[in-house]
Amino acid sequence: MTNTPERRRKRRPFSISRWSVQRKLLLAFWLVSVVPTMIAAELAATTLSQIFDSNVRIWLQESTKVVKDEISEIKRSNARVAQLFLLYTRPPSSRWAAKHDKLTADIADAMGIDLVALVRSQDHKVVFTTQPDDIVSQISTAPNAVLQTIQIAGVTTGVVVSTFDTTQDGVDYQMVIATYLDSSFLNSVADVHSLDLRLYLANSQGANPQGFAEIFSTQRFEDRPGNMPESIAETLRETRQPSELFTNRYSGLYWPIFNDTGDLQGVIFSGLLRHSSLVGLVNQSNLFILIFLLGSALSLSVGWLVSRRLTLPLRGLADGVGAVISGDYSKRIPVIGSDELAELSHTFNHMTERLSELHHLEAQLRRRDRLHALGEVAMGLAHEIRNPLGIIKTATQLLHRRANLPETDKRHLEYVISEVSRINDLITEFLDFAKPNAPIRALYPARELAEEILGFCAPELATHNIDAQIDDQAPGATLYADSRQLKQACLNLILNAIDAMPKGGRLTLGIAKDAQYTIISVSDTGQGIEADMIERIFTPFVTTKASGTGLGLAKVYSIMENHDGRIECVSEKDAGATFNLYIPAHDGDLDQEDEEEEDDA
Numbered sequence: 264m265t266n267t268p269e270r271r272r273k274r275r276p277f278s279i280s281r282w283s284v285q286r287k288l289l290l291a292f293w294l295v296s297v298v299p300t301m302i303a304a305e306l307a308a309t310t311l312s313q314i315f316d317s318n319v320r321i322w323l324q325e326s327t328k329v330v331k332d333e334i335s336e337i338k339r340s341n342a343r344v345a346q347l348f349l350l351y352t353r354p355p356s357s358r359w360a361a362k363h364d365k366l367t368a369d370i371a372d373a374m375g376i377d378l379v380a381l382v383r384s385q386d387h388k389v390v391f392t393t394q395p396d397d398i399v400s401q402i403s404t405a406p407n408a409v410l411q412t413i414q415i416a417g418v419t420t421g422v423v424v425s426t427f428d429t430t431q432d433g434v435d436y437q438m439v440i441a442t443y444l445d446s447s448f449l450n451s452v453a454d455v456h457s458l459d460l461r462l463y464l465a466n467s468q469g470a471n472p473q474g475f476a477e478i479f480s481t482q483r484f485e486d487r488p489g490n491m492p493e494s495i496a497e498t499l500r501e502t503r504q505p506s507e508l509f510t511n512r513y514s515g516l517y518w519p520i521f522n523d524t525g526d527l528q529g530v531i532f533s534g535l536l537r538h539s540s541l542v543g544l545v546n547q548s549n550l551f552i553l554i555f556l557l558g559s560a561l562s563l564s565v566g567w568l569v570s571r572r573l574t575l576p577l578r579g580l581a582d583g584v585g586a587v588i589s590g591d592y593s594k595r596i597p598v599i600g601s602d603e604l605a606e607l608s609h610t611f612n613h614m615t616e617r618l619s620e621l622h623h624l625e626a627q628l629r630r631r632d633r634l635h636a637l638g639e640v641a642m643g644l645a646h647e648i649r650n651p652l653g654i655i656k657t658a659t660q661l662l663h664r665r666a667n668l669p670e671t672d673k674r675h676l677e678y679v680i681s682e683v684s685r686i687n688d689l690i691t692e693f694l695d696f697a698k699p700n701a702p703i704r705a706l707y708p709a710r711e712l713a714e715e716i717l718g719f720c721a722p723e724l725a726t727h728n729i730d731a732q733i734d735d736q737a738p739g740a741t742l743y744a745d746s747r748q749l750k751q752a753c754l755n756l757i758l759n760a761i762d763a764m765p766k767g768g769r770l771t772l773g774i775a776k777d778a779q780y781t782i783i784s785v786s787d788t789g790q791g792i793e794a795d796m797i798e799r800i801f802t803p804f805v806t807t808k809a810s811g812t813g814l815g816l817a818k819v820y821s822i823m824e825n826h827d828g829r830i831e832c833v834s835e836k837d838a839g840a841t842f843n844l845y846i847p848a849h850d851g852d853l854d855q856e857d858e859e860e861e862d863d864a
Contacts (some may be wrong), residue, residue, distance in 0.1 A: 265295040296564075304555040313718055329747065340442075348371075369389075375442070402441060408423075423442045425441075426438070465529065494525065514535045573604065576605070579608065592618050663677065703745050705745075716750060727769055730767075732770075743849050744846050749822070782843050783844040784844070786842075830844055
């Protein structure tokens with residue numbers, strides 16, 4: 264089956280698939296970068312996880328140090344205040360005992376000391392105490408029993424105990440100073456919600472005197488064990504070093520407290536609850552996923568930018584080719600950068616510029632061919648028509664001179680003579696257009712030409728109530744042209760402007776200049792020209808007037824072409840029209856000689 268023109272016109276336009284070049288580049292960029300991204304994510308996750316775990320250990324160690332420092336501070340405080348108590352505390356046999364006992368109780372209360380007692384060494388009898396005797400009886404006065412547990416109202420409570428020997432009236436006594444480790448202990452860290460600080464002390468009371476009971480905790484998490492695992496205690500006794508404990512719920516550190524004889528008296532636990540802190544999130548697996556996702560997002564972003572940089576000029580080039588196919592040779596695409604794509608864009612712009620020039624040259628050649636053919640036909644027709652017209656005009660004039668003709672016949676003969684003269688003028692105008700004379704150029708001021716033309720047309724403009732003015736934007740501008748032909752061109756434009764303003768208006772004759780041309784513009788405030796007519800108004804026999812021949816603007820176009828210039832029209836319907844004549848401002852040969860003389864100088 265053959266491809267007829269009708270079938271070719273029915274072909275569907277090419278459509279881009281969903282997997283465009285940009286998406287393919289983006290996918291390729293991600294696939295190329297996914298393996299390096301995974302390796303980098305694994306290394307980064309391992310490093311960051313190790314760093315974070317190290318920081319967590321340091322933090323937990325510092326947290327346990329807070330508890331140790333607090334206990335040490337209590338011991339030092341007990342030692343300082345003991346010196347004062349030893350001065351005022353007296354056995355009951357002393358006459359100053361009651362007064363001194365009251366003073367000691369006040370000082371202890373003021374300084375936060377929970378218990379002050381004086382125990383006789385011989386029979387361990389309590390001779391003075393600020394707390395009930397059943398509490399004092401639970402406290403061991405052994406020298407190394409610094410951390411102890413006692414029962415207060417059925418609750419196991421930790422106590423920091425300090426004992427000091429003294430002799431009064433020849434009797435040996437022991438002064439016992441104790442501070443409870445109750446809910447007021449470590450208020451500074453109690454508000455850290457994710458930090459779990461616990462203090463375990465050797466359980467000297469209750470059913471399991473060998474175990475460790477929790478006597479203090481900053482948090483109350485669910486499923487929190489009340490006692491320290493025995494395995495942890497055995498490990499601390501054997502290694503005498505802190506023990507780490509990392510589970511799905513906790514990241515913790517057990518720190519042992521030994522007395523002077525090496526006995527394990529207490530354990531400080533410092534832990535972070537994983538589900539309520541960053542510890543639960545910052546692990547190697549989560550870090551790997553997070554870094555991989557961020558790396559992939561970064562790769563996709565960079566790939567999108569690169570693919571956009573590559574495909575944007577291609578899309579612009581496709582749009583430009585489509586515009587050229589549709590006949591728009593003024594389409595240009597932006598040149599971005601200085602790479603191969605920029606070179607491609609630059610080459611396309613140069614190609615469209617050359618195509619525009621070729622299209623213009625082709626149009627001129629077609630026009631010249633038509634004018635040449637028209638000129639040949641016109642000369643033959645003029646010869647064949649003018650001879651009979653001359654005979655008809657002469658015979659009609661002879662008949663008109665006869666005296667015995669009726670007035671009606673004479674009037675009819677006058678009509679014949681008038682129409683023959685009009686036809687002869689039309690033929691002359693047609694011949695002038697078809698075979699124009701070569702311009703005789705000279706250099707003269709543009710302002711002088713404008714004033715002369717307006718002066719010549721002033722009566723006609725005044726008759727039609729049209730205000731005329733000169734807008735000289737280039738004083739001193741010159742024209743290198745045939746003044747007679749140029750006046751004819753301007754006169755045709757002014758007459759068209761008069762016809763376009765039947766109710767009057769304003770006509771402006773402008774003078775401007777660019778690098779090569781002097782621009783004479785004729786602007787009116789008339790009816791304007793429709794957009795689809797602007798490209799055709801310079802074609803012979805095309806006119807918008809009911810009685811026009813369609814040769815006026817075509818003659819102007821021909822004059823400008825013979826002067827190596829051009830004419831442009833800018834107009835909108837009901838918004839007036841402006842015709843711009845681009846006329847050489849000087850003789851090109853003279854300018855070239857001047858430039859050569861300047862170069863020689």
